[in-house]
Amino acid sequence: MMHKNHPYHLVDYSPWPILGALSAMILMIGLIKWFHCYNNNLFILGLITTIMIMYQWWRDISREGTFQGLHTFTVTMGLRWGMILFIASEVFFFISFFWSFFHSSLSPSIELGMMWPPKGITTFNPIQIPLLNTLILLTSGLTVTWAHHSMIENDFKTTYHGLMMTVLLGIYFTLLQAYEYMEAPFSISDSTYGSSFFMATGFHGLHVIIGTTFLLVCLMRHLNNHFSNIHHFGFEAAAWYWHFVDVVWLFLYISIYWWGS
Secondary structure: OOOOOOOOOOOOOOHHHHHHHHHHHHHHHHHHHHHHOOOOOOHHHHHHHHHHHHHHHHHHHHHHHHOOOOHHHHHHHHHHHHHHHHHHHHHHHHHHHHHHHHHHHHHOOOOOOOOOOOOOOOOOOOOOOHHHHHHHHHHHOOOOOOOOHHHHHOOOOHHHHHHHHHHHHHHHHHHHHHHHHOOOOOOOOOOHHOOOOOOOHHHHHHHHHHHHHHHHHHHHHHHHHOOOOOOOOOOOOOOOHHHHHHHHHHHHHHHHHHHHO
């Protein structure tokens, strides 16, 4: 390697960006084919290739930051701002769903029968599974914070326990939401309520799965001693993302499950 006199990370040539773009294109074309032709073979192929490329790309990034020492303070600050802007973009993504929900619910049109929820829609009881899911996510927010502070204090074992509990709570939340969807008395095609409900809660569920995977990778890296009390931005970014997921769920619970029902 040539000696460099700057703190920035000039990345090496990598096949993953172009291959990732091609696999994402295959994934989207496969999704459209699945919707229109009821054949999911191309979708499964795109999903498998996308996951493989994601794994190898992030493996390379972990190597650069952990073993090659390329993530200097300046690079880490850039990563922090990148994560902050990404979470901000996700906030606006969910704002669009809340905007749609309140647009329909605060002033129901004549097509909706001028009532909310629309006639024929039986809503979920907000003090059953939705309340349990709220408690699960709030608890997971506490455990991930516990793990983070333990890492700062160089407490390896407590960090492991906190991360493991957070991952298990994330999986438990996903299983409960899947059960809720199976027992739902309405579908995504049932009026504006069904569309708003399943789009908002479904995308939140997808974010929970992504966040759980994020934390699971951090748990594996922690077991392999990739983190220290001063060098653990990968875990910090996962914790930020998980808190974002928690806050979005609180708004979903209050507006859609409780007020909207």
